[in-house]
Amino acid sequence: MKRFLYELSESWKIAAAQMRSNLTRSTLTALGVIIGIIAVTLMGTAVNGISIGFDKSMAVLGDDVLYVTQWPWKPVDDWWNYRDRKKIKTEYAETLNRMIAATPNSNLVIAVPTSNFMRSIKYGGNQVNNVFVLGTTSDFIVTSTIDCTSGRFFNELESRGGANVVVIGYDVADALFPSENPIDKSVLINGQLFKVVGVNTRQGTFLGLFSWDSMAAMPLAAFNKYFSAKSDSDVRVKVKDKTRLADAKDELTGLMRRVRGLPPEKKEDFSINEQQAFKSTLDPVKNSIAIAGLFITGLSLFVGAIGIMNITFVSVKERTKEIGTRKALGARRRTILLQFLIESTALCLLGGFIGLVFAYLMCFGIGKAFPSFPIHFSVGLVLLSMIVSIFTGLFSGFAPAWTASRLDPVAALRYE
């Protein structure tokens, strides 16, 4: 064991000396690994960023909320079966809440109606188009992860009275009020004035998926007063215990059938969705991006590995006589194997380290230049790329090191 440690440290020293004395050659060879690691790491940060972006968008939906909708949240082949379904009405929420209150030990907490459409919002000379305007009740905050940086969500009184108040997303506030405090200012939506009572905390957008940043929420009563009933409506229902989501879903299905007055033999004419349904449609997309990206960048690392393998073979050839001498002095096969494995690994680790530094700088630069680009550099990634470097080194060094360890000592000593 002790001998192994001595041989190990000796091998590191040899590897370092070898790199120093063949500086140009080592640098050029390491370049392949440097590029490979940069590519893999950047792809890793992008994949990481995409994944975080997906999860953030998913978090908006909440993992303890069920959504009663006309259309299911998954691709359907038989769209015609869904097209003619009755619309979901916001009044269902009240009915559902009465039923929930009447059910002992219900798995459901509260039902909240939402209506929405796209409108532009104006303030002074500024205008934001295509804002997702949501009409809902003050109970909405129970079902969502929404937070206000300044101000507050509208309260129950405003909700019931249908007051002209609005809570706006971060990006909307940013565009309308570049240098003012939005709170208590009045904005124009569809010709009506609404008082801003709150601004949401910034959430970040990704691939145009859900984000509160470009939304506006107002009391449902006000929404219905001013905007045509042509808007889409959903009912979202908060679940008591998210580990029993399936039970809650069954219960809600039962309640909704009663609301719709469906006889037992008829199929449901509504859909109940949860975050998971979305995830399972999006996850394969996310995973294919990750696999394809890492595979392609992995190829460049593979090319780098071949370079290392090649140079290690050259090194073995050049030092055949040295290998013979070492064997004559008592080096065992595994000693020689170790020595060349460590040489290739040291080269890869060096390349990996330099690559990582470059990748970090690039990430930093990209992050500065395009703040919305999903890139995420993590400690895990650093460790991972170091481990990848080590394995690349072991992989590329193995064949030459094995050849070296098997050399016949006499033949090696005779080698000119």
Added chain:
Amino acid sequence: MSLVTRLTGPVVIDIENITKDYVMGEEVVHALRGVTLKIHRNEYIAIMGPSGSGKSTLMNMLGCLDTPTSGRYEFNSKSVAEMDDDELAAVRNREIGFVFQTFNLLPRSTSLRNVELPLIYAGIEPGRRMERATQVLTDVGLGDRIHHKPNELSGGQRQRVAIARALVNGPSIILADEPTGNLDSKTGEEIMDLLERLYERGNTIILVTHERDIAAHARRTVHLRDGLIEMDHAGFIPELDLPIAEMTST
């Protein structure tokens, strides 16, 4: 022809009917064709013979670097044929000290690190390694050259580093294949003085050489010819130990 040799101690090397064939495509080269030899502790032997007679082949065999095609070899009463690769490496590391004609030092390492190498393979801890290597280097007269690299040393100094490296693990025998072959005669003599001192301190030395002057230092001379022992006699007998060419002509 076997004249009486000085029997000093236990048998270190005992080979019997050793042969070595090299297959080169169609042709088979018989480098050794049945060599029998016993070497005792603290002998000083010169192996002589014309070029291609099998001297180096025999040395590699004795040094456990090569395995015979047939025949028996016992090193310190242990059969070499039964040793696996690791055991052979251990024997080379601890029991045998090689000195090569071309020195074979690691070019980018200092004298000290070159001499430390066998100690590393023996698993000696760094502090003791340094101490021991420095001491042996001082013994061969290079106490002031321990941090020099081979290219900063003269040929004779390089060979002395190589001898220090061969000695450092306290081996049973020292095998030197033409140790003065790359040196001028004066430097060669210095190396021979060093070997003489080692012999007087109790080391066993086996030396391959072409040169009569060099062979004259040995206490026993073995003549090889075409892979066979032609003569094996005590001391150095000028009339017997003529170069083969001269001998055959007289």
